[in-house]
Amino acid sequence: MNNTTKGVLFALFATMLWSVNMVIASGLKGHIPPVGLAFWRWTLAYIVLAPFAIKSTIKSFKIVKKHIRYLCITAVLGITIFNTLIYFAGKTTSAVNLSLIAISIPLFIVVLSRIIFKEKVSNIKIVGIATIITGVLVLISKGSLQAILHINFTIGDLLMLVACFFFAYYTILVRQKPEELTTKVFLFSVFFIGTIVLLPFYMYEHIYYQKVIFDTKTVLVTAYVGICASLISYYLWNEAIRLIGTSKTALIYYLIPVFSGILAYFFLNQAILPTQIISMAIIISGLFISNKN
Template sequence: MNNRVSIGYVLAVVATIIWAGNFIVARALNQDVLPIGLAFWRWTIAVATLAPFTVRAAVADWKLIKKSLPYLTVSALLGVTTFNTLIYVAGHTTLAVNMALIASCSPVFIVLMSRLFYGETISLTRAAGIAIAVSGVVLLIAGGSLERLLSISFAIGDLYMLLASIIFAGYTMLVKRKPPNLRMTTFTLCTFSLGLLFLSPFYALECWIYHPVAFNPSIALALLYVGVLSSVVAFLAWNQAIALIGPNRTALIYYLIPVFSGIAAWLFLGEAISLVHIFSTLAIVCGIIITNRTKSSLVGIRNIPKN
């Protein structure tokens, strides 16, 4: 059990590190690629990358796939078609700081949904841990300035981002409900393929009204990152982490995304790391540790089926 939990944490951290880079890539493509086009080519690359390694297993699981088609359809609509597209739409209509602030709500929604649908308790210790982690995120975004925090203005894109955060929480809940005999690779291939299928008519409409994606070397490399790493590697890691340690524990690791984004900006963009970054990181990590040390975090893990 301890080994499974450790692996689950490592996989969740791997997913958040990759997704932190995904936010940087998405911001860089805002002026060059329209939201649905970015989502369409991301999942096209993801399916093309994943299919050669998973088609045989999917064929073997065909009867279970047909039986689970309604569940797979809803999972694909939430986790693939809608969630990521809303992030890209939000990136065109709001500031990155707003996106990061609202994205920090996802773990809170996951904990609340776990309480609502699975009856998992929210102890005072867990609530305190969440509050400390959220305060770390807010401190990081505000740069230690209350004036900067109060001066943040909100736009229609913030509503898109809020909806995306709720949808991501719902998707995380659904992953926990994965049929025990359905392999994780089969689940991932099916949701990616269905999600891409649902996106196709919207991309065709976007091309007709505006224009298709104009490829160049930098856009191609960025799409490979979001298609292979942010989609295939990160989603497989995240989904398996949920299977190993449950949605609540996995969700709290999501708070590390702004921390990893800051480190990536320091490494690749030359942005300085200040004392605010250090204190906010410590607050986020302490909040995660406090929350995951509660007994309630073990609910739903004891009876997890082995894949």
């Protein structure tokens, strides 16, 4: 298996894991406070990774110390802020709005890659991106232009937009990861730093707003987002960036609504509408167009 195929598969699997995360999160609103969910998500990811990475991290302590500024910025953007903002955004805006704004992540990545790495954006890639966006718009609007025109935006939408930019910048920073930092040392370091930065905010939320109740639902959800949607997906996403670059990896993110629709059909008994099938075909066509050389 060549690096391109491996990178595409890694990005696809990471995207699928995040899609499952979105499906199970649909019944979670209000059950777990946003900072609490983010804190325990990354704490669990850190604990699970520890047996595999702690020795390597101790041996690489001088390297970690050398790149501590880079690791801190990456951790704060990708670990502390990104998911926490999404959880806050979900409290004040609709799933339709979140889906619409999530379109900006790959666009931010393509633009930042152009600015920072001077990656060329060919005409065929522009056509592909436009095709993908059309497919996503068809999906979230159910084929109705009026649905797009009458969307009301809230503070949650602004938070989601900021979160999308931070994840795009995190993706760019991952591409700049020093070669001397292995993937597991890098992840172990950013998980630790990101969680430590979250701690005071979690304590404040716990004392003054809402406590995390560790019932069966909370434990199962935290286990999934901590292991699958955090540890495994971030590892695969980072490796995909290394193998196929930021722009190609970013475009695969557009498959999240496709995967989410299919998963919702099987696990939540939500019907797949004709417009959803059409939009999925448009999105996949756009991906093929965008990845043509």
